[in-house]
Amino acid sequence: MNIPSSAENFQALSGLKSELHLAIGVFDGVHLGHKAVVESAVFSAQRSKGVSAVLTFDPHPSQLFRPENPTRLIMPIETKATMLHAIGVDCVICKKFDREFAAILAENFLAHLKEQLPTLKSIYVGENFRFGQKRAGDVATLIASGRELGLGVFSAERIKHNGEPISSTRIRAELEAGRIREANDLLGYNYTSSGKIVSGAKLGRKIGFPTMNLPWQPECLPRFGVYFVYFRQSGEKTWAPAVANYGVKPTVDANPSEPTLEVHALDPVELQPGDAIDVAWLKFIRPEQKFDSVGELKAQIAQDCETARSLVS
Ligand SMILES: Cc1cc2nc3c(=O)[nH]c(=O)nc-3n(C[C@H](O)[C@H](O)[C@H](O)COP(=O)(O)O)c2cc1C
Numbered sequence: 001m002n003i004p005s006s007a008e009n010f011q012a013l014s015g016l017k018s019e020l021h022l023a024i025g026v027f028d029g030v031h032l033g034h035k036a037v038v039e040s041a042v043f044s045a046q047r048s049k050g051v052s053a054v055l056t057f058d059p060h061p062s063q064l065f066r067p068e069n070p071t072r073l074i075m076p077i078e079t080k081a082t083m084l085h086a087i088g089v090d091c092v093i094c095k096k097f098d099r100e101f102a103a104i105l106a107e108n109f110l111a112h113l114k115e116q117l118p119t120l121k122s123i124y125v126g127e128n129f130r131f132g133q134k135r136a137g138d139v140a141t142l143i144a145s146g147r148e149l150g151l152g153v154f155s156a157e158r159i160k161h162n163g164e165p166i167s168s169t170r171i172r173a174e175l176e177a178g179r180i181r182e183a184n185d186l187l188g189y190n191y192t193s194s195g196k197i198v199s200g201a202k203l204g205r206k207i208g209f210p211t212m213n214l215p216w217q218p219e220c221l222p223r224f225g226v227y228f229v230y231f232r233q234s235g236e237k238t239w240a241p242a243v244a245n246y247g248v249k250p251t252v253d254a255n256p257s258e259p260t261l262e263v264h265a266l267d268p269v270e271l272q273p274g275d276a277i278d279v280a281w282l283k284f285i286r287p288e289q290k291f292d293s294v295g296e297l298k299a300q301i302a303q304d305c306e307t308a309r310s311l312v313s
């Protein structure tokens with residue numbers, strides 16, 4: 001059977017003949033803790049010549065439980081799937097998280113999965129994993145059901161950083177506070193934005209600081225401000241240093257709408273609107289400000305460039 005790299009339901013894998021090793025969770029941000037769980041499933045699948053899969057949920061369960069204040073995701077589901085594939089996951093199952101799924105009793109959860117995925121061999125979660133109706137199930141529940149059904153249950157110890165568990169919630173808080181280095185430490189990679197350059201108001205060129213503008217808007221918004229970043233044309237290997245502003249440009253835009261990521265390369269570049277770039281965020285330099293004049297803004301950007309140059313290693 002050809003294994004689909006992504007699926008919206010269990011049926012896509014119902015014809016599977018080989019052993020299935022399944023990691024379960026939301027995995028927003030695919031941080032270091034998530035990686036440990038997912039890698040265990042991938043290694044086991046490779047060892048047994050089976051198939052590795054991740055069961056994740058879309059929309060995020062909070063959309064069902066508190067639609068008025070859902071969790072603001074670090075990354076869209078497509079980016080998450082790409083990152084999981086890069087770790088070696090064969091199939092990412094993005095299950096619709098609806099009332100019916102949420103109502104499955106914790107003690108029936110594994111039997112339900114086994115019925116839907118007949119070659120299921122083992123499952124992989126973190127030790128803090130909760131599931132089933134009212135989140136009543138935990139790893140002990142899984143181990144008990146696994147014993148009855150002949151399924152292996154592997155729970156990863158909670159990975160910590162500076163003594164505290166890594167979680168998507170913690171990373172969201174770091175991003176919102178502009179603590180980008182801390183967020184990167186927890187993620188285990190540099191927080192990155194990707195998109196196609198669009199034309200701006202061309203004021204940047206006039207004041208001597210041309211920018212590549214990305215209309216990039218994740219659900220979880222990093223703090224508005226100026227950052228030291230590296231960028232590259234998508235698909236290329238080489239990164240170049242730059243200074244970027246993420247925000248609504250209050251100095252020049254009286255009616256700010258959507259935030260924009262504006263990247264000013266420290267050395268001249270030849271990229272055009274329509275070109276796709278990746279921007280890796282490395283360090284927060286200062287908050288975005290409303291200046292009294294464009295002249296003051298220009299002087300501050302010159303200083304920001306100096307700060308960024310001093311950070312180039
Ligand atoms: C390093 C850097 C810092 C910036 N800081 C601010 C800021 O603090 N406040 C602000 O209103 N705009 C800020 N901007 C955005 C500028 O207002 C914007 O780049 C300029 O208006 C050009 O916009 P354009 O590309 O649409 O022509 C910054 C831009 C850069 C590149």
Ligand SMILES: Nc1ncnc2c1ncn2[C@@H]1O[C@H](COP(=O)(O)OP(=O)(O)OP(=O)(O)O)[C@@H](O)[C@H]1O
Binds near residue numbers: 032034036159
């Ligand atoms: N620090 C960690 N170490 C090991 N496993 C983890 C860690 N954090 C989460 N996991 C496991 O990874 C899977 C996905 O985790 P999930 O995205 O649901 O949790 P989270 O990162 O704590 O997110 P949130 O903060 O939004 O609750 C689950 O099986 C969970 O138990």
